[in-house]
Amino acid sequence: MNGLKRRVTIKDVAASAGVSYQTVSRVINDHPDVAPETRERVIEIIRNLDYRPSAIARSLVLERTRTLGLITQDLSDYFFTQVIVGAEREARKQGYVFVLGSTERNAQDEPAYLQLLLEHQIAGILFARPSTERDQRHIKAIVERGLPLVTSAYHAEDLDLTVVDVDNIDGGYWATRHLLEKEPAPVAMITGPAGWRSVNERTEGWRRAHAALGVKPGPVEQGDWSYESGYQTGRRLLKRAPKLKAVFAQNDRMAIAAIRAFRDAGRQVPQNIRVVGYDDVPEARYVHPSLTTMRQPMQEVGRIATQILVETINGKQPEHREVLLKTELIVRESSS
Amino acid sequence: MNGLKRRVTIKDVAASAGVSYQTVSRVINDHPDVAPETRERVIEIIRNLDYRPSAIARSLVLERTRTLGLITQDLSDYFFTQVIVGAEREARKQGYVFVLGSTERNAQDEPAYLQLLLEHQIAGILFARPSTERDQRHIKAIVERGLPLVTSAYHAEDLDLTVVDVDNIDGGYWATRHLLEKEPAPVAMITGPAGWRSVNERTEGWRRAHAALGVKPGPVEQGDWSYESGYQTGRRLLKRAPKLKAVFAQNDRMAIAAIRAFRDAGRQVPQNIRVVGYDDVPEARYVHPSLTTMRQPMQEVGRIATQILVETINGKQPEHREVLLKTELIVRESSS
């Protein structure tokens, strides 16, 4: 077919070194019982022949792979791509690789990719996608199967999942509090879609901040994280509350688009309306006005999630079922 | 260790169905010689037992996997994440999975992940990253190994690679021509980093557009695709050419940041300076002013690249060594 050279096997190395292939195996796996000279000679040959042990054959006999499944949804979502970057780095460090599960929005075809992943004998799964009700069933199937599973930002009420996430209550609290401290007026909010835990939590933080400062909460509109929805909900907020002073948008995209909507309606940000977003996407610094936002340690989320996943695969019980990392308020023009 | 249930094997199915496991294998692989009733019974049992053939064992005997390697660099780059989305969808459709290679910027650790990929016996590699000189060596190693390789947007002078890309000369031409037709004044340009083929090509298109309309080309500054560099080069352009009328930035990020720099220097876009970007990132519609840009069919690039890769794996010689898809000019406020 194609010009793929025949694979160099452990036997080739053994023959070339004049030992049994068992000895070569011992060298590869750092077993103690092998004479130093033999070891050196074998290592030399391995290098010369550019021999690489077959992960396939190894997996077959060991009955476990060093392959992890990565389930994601939307690679254009900044949060999750950053999680993936951190996760992949950690996996590589540990000698694992990630195979890409579905990157589609459509949750219905999950069985297909799950099947694909299971056929590939993955040792564990990282769920790097937000919670929606639809895939509870699939998650449950994974858990029941006994397959190690760690999620980042994915929560399920009735399942005892290991979750690595950002402290969204805290994040929502400080985003709102920052606005309230500038001026103790109701802070309107643009939320993400219903059913997301991060949405409920950021909302809870927003509520608590108002309670803490004794201010009545402002109006709430629900978006879907997109620019488009940020623009639309921004317009609706203005209609409902023409004297709007401050807005907390639960992600940067909606914040940026809402600012655009305010501008189109003749309002100035931050002079008339102050805005805080969430994420600290790269463009937050460069849009006009630059955007005050809550920065999240996303790569760190991916790193820790992968670390816990590998530990779980190795039979260790995770110490905590939930790891929450802190956000950081980045103040820029939009709230000044 | 952990509670992983023992895997259901072909033998379990065979025993349960009262046939030899060979017969089961025939059913799985749709071989003709099997009695209809036997087939049905086996299929029934397979479903009941939730049996899935082991891709591992299958790969071992077939000496080829249905695993592809994905080498990428920067998941926060819109172009490549979209390519990946298209690639993953196509792979899944064909029964292949992608394993994630390095997502790091650092080209030095490539051997490590390449080794990891090779150990996993990948059937082919998709390079979804831009050309830089540094990894020529690794690419060459892959090609010499006879491993099927398709790149998207990655070109190498001395290697006969199969490349799927966007027609950047054409894109650069029309971006520039659009500005020149608004007003026949020199168009300044903010390029990407030196050494990128896409940069050279967009630059060539820019040059040709000036030639076509008989206008002397404007000044050129080199950025690195980042917002930050767009801001800095924007400022520098203003210093060099205070009467600047039009700018073509080779990506949207730099365009958005340059607009910000112009604003900070007291210039209005598009009233004083018209700007065109490249990519059509989602925020292009929502920044102020909204951004005129060249849209690229990125998912399509990924889809076609994967399709060609799988064909190559199956021993088919690709018809074209280079597939170029067309860009589309999206006119918005920044050039009006």
Place this chain on the structure above:
DNA sequence: TTGTACGCGTTATCAA
């Protein structure tokens, strides 16, 4: 310290 036999789950070959 080194070598031999066996098995992991599957497909291909050949015989029945």
Place this chain on the structure above:
DNA sequence: TTGATAACGCGTACAA
């Protein structure tokens, strides 16, 4: 139409 057997590359148990 079906079954028995070898083979893929490797690690483990045991023997030498």
